[in-house]
Amino acid sequence: xxxxxxxxxxxxxRIVLRFIFGALIIGALVVGGTAFRVWQVARVDDWTxxxxxxxxxxxxxNGVPSDVLQARLEHALGLYQEGVxxxxxxxxxxxxxxxxxxxxxxxLWLVKRGVPEDRVLQVGEGADTLGSLRAVASVAKExxxxxxxxxxxxxxxxxxxxMAEDAGLHAWTSPTRSGPNVQTRETQWFYIKRETGALLxxxxxxxxxxxxxxxxLPKIG
Numbered sequence: 378x379x380x381x382x383x384x385x386x387x388x389x390x391r392i393v394l395r396f397i398f399g400a401l402i403i404g405a406l407v408v409g410g411t412a413f414r415v416w417q418v419a420r421v422d423d424w425t426x427x428x429x430x431x432x433x434x435x436x437x438x439n440g441v442p443s444d445v446l447q448a449r450l451e452h453a454l455g456l457y458q459e460g461v462x463x464x465x466x467x468x469x470x471x472x473x474x475x476x477x478x479x480x481x482x483x484x485l486w487l488v489k490r491g492v493p494e495d496r497v498l499q500v501g502e503g504a505d506t507l508g509s510l511r512a513v514a515s516v517a518k519e520x521x522x523x524x525x526x527x528x529x530x531x532x533x534x535x536x537x538x539x540m541a542e543d544a545g546l547h548a549w550t551s552p553t554r555s556g557p558n559v560q561t562r563e564t565q566w567f568y569i570k571r572e573t574g575a576l577l578x579x580x581x582x583x584x585x586x587x588x589x590x591x592x593x594l595p596k597i598g
Contacts, residue, residue, distance in 0.1 A: 412573040418538070419531035419569075423549040428522035429498065430462040430551075431513055433506060433529040433537060434469020434479030442482050445530070448556030450486050453528045456551060457492060462526060466498040466516070468509035506533070507540050507585040514544035526551045532568035536576045543583070 430453040435446035442450060453465050465487060469479025477485075478501030487497050500516055503509030517523070525548045527537045534550040541548035557564070578586035 408573060408577070411577055412569060415532060415535050415569055415572045415576065418535040418550060419552065421534070421549075422551050422554075423526065424456070424459070424461050424551060425526075425549060426460070427462050427524040427526045427549070429464035429466050429517065429524075430456045430526045430528050431466045431510070431541070431548075432468060432483055433527070433533065434467070434483070434503075434509060437469075437475075437477060437479050437482040439475075440477050440482055440485065442486055445556050446479065446483065447486070448553045449528050449530075450483055451555070452551065452553040454487060454490060454492065456526060456528070457487075457496070461551075464496050464498055464520075464522065465492060466500055466513050466525075468500045468503060468513055470502055470504050470508075505585040506537055507579070510537065510540045510546075511544050514541070514546050517546060523547055525549075528553065530556065530568065532565065532572045536572055536579060539576065540579065 432446075432449050432453045435449065436443040437446060450467075453462075456462050457465055467480045467483030467487065469483070471478040478499075480499045480501035484494075484497045484499040488494055498513070498516055498520075500509065500512045502512040513525075517525070523546065525541060525546045527534060527541060527548055527550045529537050529550075529552055531552040531554070534552050538548050538550050575586040578584070
């Protein structure tokens with residue numbers, strides 16, 4: 378006995394459901410794969426010699442670097458002292474009402490610890506990672522600096538490296554392993570999720586994902 382043919386509406390419904398199911402599977406694979414890469418690159422600490430280290434900005438308080446920014450500066454200082462880099466670029470603009478830019482505070486901190494002023498490239502522009510890296514790339518081009526070690530928090534490494542390379546730099550990463558952003562598993566998991574979303578947005582739109590930077594850390598303790 379022959380099976381009666383499916384009605385057109387039933388057939389269309391099955392096609393739509395299969396398409397949705399397939400899209401969900403692909404989406405899950407893309408998100409999961411990106412999260413794995415964020416975690417994987419976060420574990421890389423590459424001390425290969427480069428023209429400069431790029432310290433990505435973080436909060437400062439009237440000329441005093443926050444714990445997050447200080448941890449990054451200390452790491453970059455170590456790279457310079459070990460001869461891994463010849464220059465350190467300090468980045469980050471100023472928030473409304475601030476007397477200093479993040480880049481300016483970073484330079485002051487490094488110079489006080491013995492780095493010659495002409496070896497610190499103060500780039501006090503950019504309100505976000507993308508803007509800062511594009512500004513650094515412009516300064517680097519003027520000085521014929523082509524290679525860079527990105528210094529930030531581990532989970533930020535992949536997105537920052539991707540943006541730096543898109544801006545024309547040959548970049549790798551050496552993240553800080555200290556500071557409040559790397560202290561607890563709760564914090565680490567939060568940042569992996571945030572960076573996964575932000576990186577996917579950047580790859581799709583080639584723009585800064587401001588909505589992810591506005592997310593607040595979960596309360597710890």
